[in-house]
Amino acid sequence: EAQVTQNPRYLITVTGKKLTVTCSQNMNHEYMSWYRQDPGLGLRQIYYSMNVEVTDKGDVPEGYKVSRKEKRNFPLILESPSPNQTSLYFCASSLSWEGNTIYFGEGSWLTVV
Amino acid sequence: KQEVTQIPAALSVPEGENLVLNCSFTDSAIYNLQWFRQDPGKGLTSLLLIQSSQREQTSGRLNASLDKSSGRSTLYIAASQPGDSATYLCAVYRGSTLGRLYFGRGTQLTVWP
Numbered sequence: 001e002a003q004v005t006q007n008p009r010y011l012i013t014v015t016g017k018k019l020t021v022t023c024s025q026n027m028n029h030e031y032m033s034w035y036r037q038d039p040g041l042g043l044r045q046i047y048y049s050m051n052v053e054v055t056d057k058g059d060v061p062e063g064y065k066v067s068r069k070e071k072r073n074f075p076l077i078l079e080s081p082s083p084n085q086t087s088l089y090f091c092a093s094s095l096s097w098e099g100n101t102i103y104f105g106e107g108s109w110l111t112v113v
Numbered sequence: 114k115q116e117v118t119q120i121p122a123a124l125s126v127p128e129g130e131n132l133v134l135n136c137s138f139t140d141s142a143i144y145n146l147q148w149f150r151q152d153p154g155k156g157l158t159s160l161l162l163i164q165s166s167q168r169e170q171t172s173g174r175l176n177a178s179l180d181k182s183s184g185r186s187t188l189y190i191a192a193s194q195p196g197d198s199a200t201y202l203c204a205v206y207r208g209s210t211l212g213r214l215y216f217g218r219g220t221q222l223t224v225w226p
Binding site: 056 | 144157159215216
């Protein structure tokens with residue numbers, strides 16, 4: 001089954017404790033991206049990757065890091081999480097950046113206290 | 114920067130009505146536009162993808178149109194059902210910045226029996 005898998009789905013952590021949200025897709029997609037969804041602000045793009053070893057900033061990259069060492073994985077790293085990073089995070093992928101159908105993961109609820 | 118607006122923000126209708134959801138964008142240099150559905154606490158599911166060279170796409174009871182020159186897209190839902198209740202989001206790939214995806218804040222639809 002074609003899918004985008006995120007882990008963890010739910011996490012409560014403390015300010016400053018580094019964490020990684022993993023994202024994996026099984027569709028051999030070139031394009032992957034991360035979003036956060038906040039009430040009243042909608043979905044905003046954090047980082048995206050058009051292929052292995054190619055990443056670029058979206059609208060709200062501050063406080064986040066990403067890497068794309070393999071085609072299937074695109075982890076989101078919060079080096080020093082802060083309460084304003086409490087949000088619902090989505091990973092997504094598509095065949096290429098040229099706007100094929102986008103597949104989303106189920107989301108990761110992150111709370112930073 | 115691309116701004117995407119969706120009107121109305123919320124809509125509540127009785128079953129059987131035909132609906133029109135609106136999406137507008139400020140930069141007409143888009144690569145394509147995609148409509149998504151999001152159920153509460155879930156990820157997004159792609160409904161329709163319209164390339165910039167196309168005028169409309171249809172899938173079952175759904176029809177989406179695109180007018181690039183005026184910066185508008187509409188999603189038409191025929192004979193609405195309670196199962197259509199969800200939040201509907203539109204997103205555009207900005208043509209001038211490869212890989213950047215911009216979302217509207219969505220229309221929350223409730224269809225009551």
